[in-house]
Amino acid sequence: MSESGKAKGRTTRRGFLSGAAAVGGTLATAGLVRPAAAESDPENLPPNVADWSRYLGEGVDARPYGMPSEFEEHVVRRNVAWLTASTESSVNFTPLHELDGIITPNGLCFERHHGGIAEVDPSDFRLMINGLVDKPLIFTMDDIKRFPRTNKLYFLECAANSGMEWRGAQLNGCQFTHGMIHCVMYTGVPLKFILEEAGLKTNAKWIMPEGGDASAMNRSIPLEKALDDCLVAFKMNGEALRPEQGYPLRLVVPGWEGNMWVKWLRRIEVGDQPWHAREETSKYTDLLENGQSRRFTWAMDCKSIVTNPSPQAPLLHKGHNILSGLAWSGRGTVDRVDVTLDGGKNWRNARIDGPSFDKAVHRFYYEFDWNGEPLLVQSRAIDSTGYVQPTKDELRAVRGTNSIYHNNGIQTWHIRENGEVENVEIS
Ligand code: MTE
Numbered sequence: 295m296s297e298s299g300k301a302k303g304r305t306t307r308r309g310f311l312s313g314a315a316a317v318g319g320t321l322a323t324a325g326l327v328r329p330a331a332a333e334s335d336p337e338n339l340p341p342n343v344a345d346w347s348r349y350l351g352e353g354v355d356a357r358p359y360g361m362p363s364e365f366e367e368h369v370v371r372r373n374v375a376w377l378t379a380s381t382e383s384s385v386n387f388t389p390l391h392e393l394d395g396i397i398t399p400n401g402l403c404f405e406r407h408h409g410g411i412a413e414v415d416p417s418d419f420r421l422m423i424n425g426l427v428d429k430p431l432i433f434t435m436d437d438i439k440r441f442p443r444t445n446k447l448y449f450l451e452c453a454a455n456s457g458m459e460w461r462g463a464q465l466n467g468c469q470f471t472h473g474m475i476h477c478v479m480y481t482g483v484p485l486k487f488i489l490e491e492a493g494l495k496t497n498a499k500w501i502m503p504e505g506g507d508a509s510a511m512n513r514s515i516p517l518e519k520a521l522d523d524c525l526v527a528f529k530m531n532g533e534a535l536r537p538e539q540g541y542p543l544r545l546v547v548p549g550w551e552g553n554m555w556v557k558w559l560r561r562i563e564v565g566d567q568p569w570h571a572r573e574e575t576s577k578y579t580d581l582l583e584n585g586q587s588r589r590f591t592w593a594m595d596c597k598s599i600v601t602n603p604s605p606q607a608p609l610l611h612k613g614h615n616i617l618s619g620l621a622w623s624g625r626g627t628v629d630r631v632d633v634t635l636d637g638g639k640n641w642r643n644a645r646i647d648g649p650s651f652d653k654a655v656h657r658f659y660y661e662f663d664w665n666g667e668p669l670l671v672q673s674r675a676i677d678s679t680g681y682v683q684p685t686k687d688e689l690r691a692v693r694g695t696n697s698i699y700h701n702n703g704i705q706t707w708h709i710r711e712n713g714e715v716e717n718v719e720i721s
């Protein structure tokens with residue numbers, strides 16, 4: 295950008311910020327967005343020597359376990375109080391609009407618990423294998439860590455992600471509409487090795503992982519998947535799982551709905567048919583328009599979301615802007631992401647940046663110039679199987695509006711002239 299362009303941009307920006315600050319103000323009151331840019335202290339600005347350059351800083355060990363800067367304290371998981379009756383059986387949401395790249399920091403991974411967080415002492419932890427096996431086994435954590443291990447980056451998406459949006463635009467922020475997803479590097483043991491150690495009977499067809507928390511969550515998983523790419527994981531992003539994420543051991547079921555990724559894993563039963571547990575009958579089936587229910591909809595279909603701009607991250611200036619977002623597919627990698635600024639009249643290729651891993655999130659960018667006109671921003675992802683993310687109308691034509699789970703429809707953000715962003719629908 296030329297110097298004159300910059301100067302022009304600044305003038306525009308100053309004029310514009312008053313509008314944007316008002317927006318930031320209302321949302322910031324609710325604690326939802328970065329506090330409106332604080333006034334700079336001239337004492338810290340060139341040509342002066344800034345305050346932090348004048349004294350020795352804290353030494354090593356002042357923060358034995360590092361925490362983010364105090365200026366980032368608004369970057370936290372958040373829940374929506376009215377969604378659930380108690381926090382023990384509830385969910386909070388990843389602040390997607392504040393993140394970049396493809397890795398979710400451990401402290402910001404959304405949490406979904408049905409019976410609160412189990413605080414497991416690893417020395418008392420045991421994983422039991424029983425059912426249709428040659429020898430039932432009980433493993434300690436040390437036993438598990440003696441199996442060959444592997445490192446894999448995978449997303450976990452709750453099947454209920456975007457579930458509040460089936461009947462129309464509802465929650466104002468991608469944190470709330472799409473934040474039941476995280477993507478971390480797991481270190482764990484292929485489940486196959488553990489099952490083979492116990493020895494599978496010839497009639498073994500299904501496994502039932504069970505959690506050690508108060509909800510004792512359990513699901514039926516077909517043996518082919520268990521032997522294919524499932525892991526029992528004990529590390530995320532290099533460090534021990536966080537208690538919220540199932541410390542000391544959780545199941546990883548790549549590409550499949552988050553509910554199956556049993557945390558605080560205490561038992562795996564092997565059987566010849568599914569168990570029809572609560573979480574796969576009363577929950578996690580999809581009620582269709584015709585009154586019939588689809589069950590066992592395990593894979594998470596291809597989906598994407600523009601994280602910036604979004605309601606918690608308004609546009610702050612005219613001229614050059616960077617649109618950014620995430621795309622993923624439970625069936626492979628993402629081949630292409632298109633974005634539109636005019637509600638689908640014109641689509642342009644976004645730039646996928648960073649590594650593209652199977653069943654992991656992909657980061658995309660689209661650089662654009664904004665002249666202050668209202669925009670209708672959408673993204674549409676296409677995965678490695680050729681599947682194209684549907685519009686919400688296309689999805690409802692097949693699924694009706696009785697569903698809660700598996701809403702992967704295209705999201706629309708309406709950008710107003712003052713940069714404010716709102717969750718809307720267009721048809
Ligand atoms: N496992 C146990 N034992 N208890 C639970 O409540 N919740 C499930 C799954 N595994 C749950 C569980 C659901 S619905 C989801 S979406 C994921 O864990 C959430 O994983 P996270 O809390 O690590 O984000």
Ligand code: CO
Nearest residue numbers: 452453552553
């Ligand atoms: Co879930």
